[in-house]
Amino acid sequence: MEFRRIKLASAILVAMALAGCASEQQQRAGTGALVGAGAGALAGQALGRDTKSTLAGAAGGAILGGVIGSATAPRRQSQELCRYQAADGSIYTAPCNY
Template identity: 50%
Template sequence: MYIKKFKTVTLVSVVAAMLGGCASTGTSNTTDGLIGGAALGALAGQAIGHDTKSTMIGAAIGTAAGGLIGYSLDQQANDIARSLGTGVNNDPLAYLDPNQDLIVSNNGRYVKIMFRDRMMFPTGSSRLTSSASYKVGKVGRILREYPQTIVQVAGFTDDRGGYDYNYRLSRSRAKTVSDRLYREGINNPSYVTGCSYNKPLVPNNSERNMALNRRVEIYLYPNNNVRVDPCR
């Protein structure tokens, strides 16, 4: 009996660790999470129990865990998009559309919310406009429903001016957005990053392109294993 319980506990731990380090892709994150979780769970069960029963148990555990991860990402993205009066947009070309000031996307590993600079701050300032403060506050209120989500806020500028100046401005803007989120009473683990003019969406060779590159991005991660460096 003790050995069976030990195997089950070990199996749950292994599946959780494997899922934590992997991510689903595709059109339905919930479906992909179920499939990926089942596969990883089956592998873990076979490795630990070396029998069909362990494999089946592992697949069941993995399916449940993978489905929860996928559902959480889908649900967060949809909740946030609705609260901001938009939909989830996973088209990579949307970031190049100057008419798109706000984009909520879900790549299966994390949710990202992109705010264009022009709707967020006065020129050269890190003070949120009243409308931007209202929108960021809405995101914060949604995050109260997802206390385990890891939050990362990154700021980006164009390449006018020195790197250090733009780093300070980008980080100050990211910090302002992060502070606004936390004024809604969330307790999520968080990171704040200033990217200066690193990782431009397009070359900084025109006013139009510079406006596309000035932005703040909020990343929502299910765990630390999928966290990215937004500046690269």
């Protein structure tokens, strides 16, 4: 039982460390998956009252939570910016004129 706790704590710490390197969309997907897995596990246990139902609920919740988390992340416009020089010599950025 103790090995199982250490393994779980290690997995959580690794996930938290990697979350700092992820984009906002990836972070939302990961958070959604974790929350969804927890909610799905609770629902699976409440409905089926056995381990198989709990695991199935956790898996389904993780997938659904990840999809919802990813879909709700704000999208950046991928418009390229260029540097320009004004008549007075100042430099500014604006969308490129291709």
